[in-house]
Amino acid sequence: MSSAKRRKLSPAAEVQDESPDSETVEGSVVDSAPKTFKDLGIVDTLVEACHSLGYKNPTPIQAQSIPLALQNRDLIGLAETGSGKTAAFVLPILQALLEKPSPFFGLILAPTRELAAQIGQSVDALGASISVRCAVIVGGLDMVPQAIALSKKPHIVVATPGRLLDHLEKTKGFKLSNTKYLVIDEADRLLDMDFGPILDKLLKFLPRERRTFLFSATMSSKVESLQRASLRDPLRVSISSNKYQTVSTLQQYYLFIPHMHKDTYLIFLVASEFTGRSTIIFTRTVYETQRVAIFLRYLGFGAIPLHGQLSQSARLGALNKFKSGSRDILVATDVAARGLDIPKVDVVINYDLPQDSKTYIHRVGRTARAGNAGQALSLVTQYDLEIYQRIEAALGKKLGEYETSKEEVMVFKPRVEEAQRHSRNEMKNLMDDRGNKGSVLRGRHTGKGGKRRHDAMDAEEG
Incomplete structure (x- = not known):
């Protein structure tokens, strides 16, 4: 950060010293929500950065937490994905950095590579006018370029935990002994x-x-234990309501079908019902994600897979193609269910039901964001009834049945069977090419007691 920029942009007088008119009640903050970022105490330079990015008004988590963060206090923020919490912690750090710039000023930890990259982009965008240097340190990439980036002494490091620990233990001269701010994002998912x-x-x-x-x-x-280990006398803000609540603009349906016809119904849906619409198809395993993507591409659909066994460049490439609209179908494991900012998703299809209700909420929350309408449709087979009933019980309501004509669906069966044979052969070739590594593509690991553990590896930061 140049001294000229600092002199221009960081006078202490610009910071509003008066704390907001608020009251702390049993760890929750109650106040009249300010209408602008300036009302929250953010300096003009960063307010302008918010406006340039289209952040017109603070979200509830921003309105509640930013004034407290500016009071130089530890903070716990409970808020769902998509609530705007990234700016809620980035803006106070940037404002503090303006007053006293130093290397490795802030450290932000995130559970996945994609979320870390996304946070890094937010830091770069919000801090562009004040010349902030940010390094993103994640697994799946060469450590040497990352070590070079760290040697340039960035102001803020955004990292996944495993790779950051690797650098702290192995990269000469890299240390965080002078770090002023630590952010632990998506703490529940990290744990x-x-x-x-x-x-x-x-x-x-x-x-x-x-x-x-x-x-x-x-x-x-687990989060409470982490809080006790890492925070001192924190203030607490909670924006979450019912953790199983979905937005009113989301239409949710189920389709009860025989397991043997899942692929046929999937093709009917993407070809006839949701053609041309931005769609995420969630599967449970890496193997199925890859197979379904191959299956759809064989039938002429612009599908691209996203899962934890792809290289980092392939994962970011898949996301960028889907975001830009060059591919309209993203087939993904739960690595895409939470934390990622994908602005416009029209439809979510649960090809496989998730194992728990919380993951269901995160999956369907990929659509109907920012006041937009969206649809979520779950394929339920005879093997999924218990899981589906648990999801409905958590939601506190019955979902509507999506009406289809079996005769119309079965028209697709011959082409589907041909595509299934092709995708099975492609998957066999892919696993043969990878040798022993091919077993990873099955998306199944053996855990304690010989039980299969399906999806933990899908979101690993590597």
Whole structure:
């Protein structure tokens, strides 16, 4: 950050010292929500950056948490994905950085490579006018270019935990002993992915005198333990309501079908019902994600897979093609269910039902965002009834049945059978090419007691 820019953009007088008219009640903040970012205490330069990005008014989590973060306090923010929490923690850090710039000023931890890249883009965009340097450190990429980026002493590091620990232990001269701000984003997901021990190690590399912001969709016992280990006397903001609530603009349906006809019904839906619409198809395993994408492409659909066993460049490439509209169907594991900012998704199809209701909420929350309408349709077979009933019970309502004509659906059967043979052969060739690594594509690992663990590896940061 150049000294000329600092002199121009970081006078302490620009920061509003008066705390907002608020009241802390049992850890929740109650106030009259400000209407502008300037009302929250954000300096003019960053307010202009918000406006240039189309952030017209603060979201509830921003309105509640930013004034508290500017009070130099630790903070817990409970808010769902898509609530605008990235700006809620990035803006206070950038404002503090303006007052006293230094290398490695802030560290932001995220559970997946894609979310880390997305946060890094937000830091770059919001901090462009003040010359902020940001490094994104994730698994799946060469460590040498990352070490070079760290040697340039960025102001903010956005990282996945495993790769960050690798650099702290192996990259000469890299340390975080002067870091002023730590953000732990999607804390519940980090802990669900068994990053707890790595987080414990990372905390030992950080100074005790720092500000810590912890953001999570839920407050589990694991998150509470992490809070006690990493935060001091925190303020708490909760924007979450019913954790199983979906937005009113989302239309949700189920389609009860025989398991043997899943592919035929899927083709009927994408070819006849949702043709030309931006669609995410969720599957349970890496194997099925890859197979369904091959299956759809054979039949002429612009489908692209996204799962945790792709290279980082392939994962980002798939996301960018889907976001830009050059591909209108994204076939994905739950690596795409949460945290990613995909602005316009018309339809979500649960080809496979998720194993728990919370994941269902995150999946269908990919559509009907920012006040837009959207549709979610779940394929339910005779093997899925128990899972489906649990989802309905969590939602507190019965979903409507999506009406179809079996005769119209079965018209597609001959072409579907041909495409199934092709996709099976392609998958066999793919696994043969990869040798022993092919077993990973099945999306199944053997865990304790010999039980199969389907999806943990899908979202790994590598």
